[in-house]
Amino acid sequence: MRRVDELRERTVWKSDPHTQVKHLVYRHYLQCWMGKILQKFPEATIVDAFAGPGVYTDGPPGSPVVVAKTFLEHTAYRRFNKLNLICLEERPDRVEELRRQFAKLSPSPQLNISVQPPGVFAEQQPRLSALAHRGRAETPVLWLIDPFDLKSAPFSLIRQCLAGPRDEVLFTLFTNELHRFCQREGYDKTMTPYFGGTHWQSAVPERRGRREAFAAAYQQGLKDQGLFTGGFGIKVSSQSARYHLILATHSEAGLKCWAPVTWKLDHYSGQGASAETAGALSLFDESSVVDRLDVALRTYAGTAQRWETLSSQAARLNHMDKHLRQVLDNLAAQGLAFRVDPVQARTAWPEGCTVRFYAPEDVADEAS
Numbered sequence: 457m458r459r460v461d462e463l464r465e466r467t468v469w470k471s472d473p474h475t476q477v478k479h480l481v482y483r484h485y486l487q488c489w490m491g492k493i494l495q496k497f498p499e500a501t502i503v504d505a506f507a508g509p510g511v512y513t514d515g516p517p518g519s520p521v522v523v524a525k526t527f528l529e530h531t532a533y534r535r536f537n538k539l540n541l542i543c544l545e546e547r548p549d550r551v552e553e554l555r556r557q558f559a560k561l562s563p564s565p566q567l568n569i570s571v572q573p574p575g576v577f578a579e580q581q582p583r584l585s586a587l588a589h590r591g592r593a594e595t596p597v598l599w600l601i602d603p604f605d606l607k608s609a610p611f612s613l614i615r616q617c618l619a620g621p622r623d624e625v626l627f628t629l630f631t632n633e634l635h636r637f638c639q640r641e642g643y644d645k646t647m648t649p650y651f652g653g654t655h656w657q658s659a660v661p662e663r664r665g666r667r668e669a670f671a672a673a674y675q676q677g678l679k680d681q682g683l684f685t686g687g688f689g690i691k692v693s694s695q696s697a698r699y700h701l702i703l704a705t706h707s708e709a710g711l712k713c714w715a716p717v718t719w720k721l722d723h724y725s726g727q728g729a730s731a732e733t734a735g736a737l738s739l740f741d742e743s744s745v746v747d748r749l750d751v752a753l754r755t756y757a758g759t760a761q762r763w764e765t766l767s768s769q770a771a772r773l774n775h776m777d778k779h780l781r782q783v784l785d786n787l788a789a790q791g792l793a794f795r796v797d798p799v800q801a802r803t804a805w806p807e808g809c810t811v812r813f814y815a816p817e818d819v820a821d822e823a824s
C-alpha cells in the first residue's frame with residue numbers, strides 16, 4: 457500500500473526515520489521545557505493539537521505518548537508541579553486508539569491527560585485555549601502543531617495559539633512541499649495564508665537551499681510579530697530536509713532550551729539533523745560554524761557589553777553559552793576582547809562579567 461493511502465485509510469500507520477528525528481527533537485526540548493517550567497509555575501499545559509493515534513504499527517509511541525513519558529520519566533519528576541496534556545485528533549478511530557494507548561500508562565496525580573472528542577483544530581482552538589489556560593492568561597502553554605498538510609494550520613491559527621504571554625508553538629513547516637510546489641499555478645493561494653503574508657516569495661528565486669530559505673522567511677514573519685524563533689531541518693541521511701520544526705516563543709528563555717537541542721542533534725551546524733547524525737559525533741570541527749557569532753561580536757568594537765547581552769545575542773543566533781565562550785577565547789587571543797569585570801575570576805568568561813571589545817585597527821602595530 458502506498459504511504460499516502462496508508463495514512464488516509466489506516467487508523468495506525470508505520471513510523472519512518474523522519475518521525476523518529478522529530479520525536480527526538482520533541483523529547484530533548486520537552487526535557488528542558490519541563491525542567492524549567494514545571495518547577496517554576498504551579499501548572500502548565502501542553503496541547504497536542506494533531507495528536508494522531510499515539511502509536512505506530514511498528515511499535516514506537518506517537519507524540520502524545522512521547523510527551524507523557526518524557527514527563528513521567530524526567531529526572532526532576534518528583535519536584536514537578538502539575539502538567540495538563542490536552543490532545544485533539546480529528547478522526548474518531550484514532551481518538552479511540554489514543555485512549556487505548558494512554559490506558560497502558562500508569563496514572564500520575566501530577567499529570568492530567570485529557571483526550572478531547574474528535575474535532576478539527578481550527579474550529580476547536582478557542583475552546584482548547586480556554587481549557588489550556590485554566591482561567592489565567594499567564595499559564596504557560598506549549599502547542600504542538602503537527603498536521604499532515606498546509607491548509608490545516610494557516611499563520612492566523614498559529615498567531616491565535618500565541619495569544620497568551622507564555623504561549624509557545626512547536627510547528628511542523630512543510631518546507632519540502634513548499635520547495636516543490638511554490639511555482640505551481642494557483643499555489644500562492646495556499647502559500648500566502650500559510651505564511652500570513654507574501655514574504656514567502658523572497659525564497660522562490662533561491663536555487664540552492666530553497667527549503668532553508670522558506671524556513672527563514674517563515675521565521676522572519678514571526679520575528680516581525682516581536683516573537684523569538686528557532687528552526688531545525690528534519691532530514692534523512694544526506695537528503696534535503698523534508699520539513700522543518702519551528703519554535704515560536706515570547707521569551708528568550710524558550711530559545712535557551714532550543715539551542716542545546718539543535719546542537720545535540722546536529723553537532724556540525726545546529727541547523728538540521730538527519731536520522732544518521734542524530735546522536736552521532738560529527739567529524740567536523742564546531743569552530744567553523746560559530747562564524748556568525750564571531751561576526752556579531754566584532755560589531756561591538758569600541759564598547760563594553762554585559763554577559764547577559766552577549767548571551768542573548770548568542771541565543772538569537774542559535775548558539776549556546778559554550779559557543780560564546782569559544783568565540784570570546786578566539787577574540788581574546790587576537791586582543792579584540794577583554795574581560796574588564798570582575799578583575800579576578802576562576803574562569804575566563806563567568807556569568808555576569810563585562811567584556812570590552814576592540815577593532816583590529818586598535819590592535820595594529822603602528823610601527824609596522
Ligand SMILES: C[S@@+](CC[C@H](N)C(=O)[O-])C[C@H]1O[C@@H](n2cnc3c(N)ncnc32)[C@H](O)[C@@H]1O
Nearest residue numbers: 506507508518519545546576577602603604608
Ligand atoms: C502528522 S499526524 C500526527 C502525528 C503525531 N503528532 C505524532 O508525531 O505521532 C497528523 C494527525 O492529525 C490528524 N488531523 C488531520 N487534520 C486535522 C485537523 N484539522 N484537526 C485535528 N486533527 C487533524 C490526522 O488524522 C493525523 O492523525
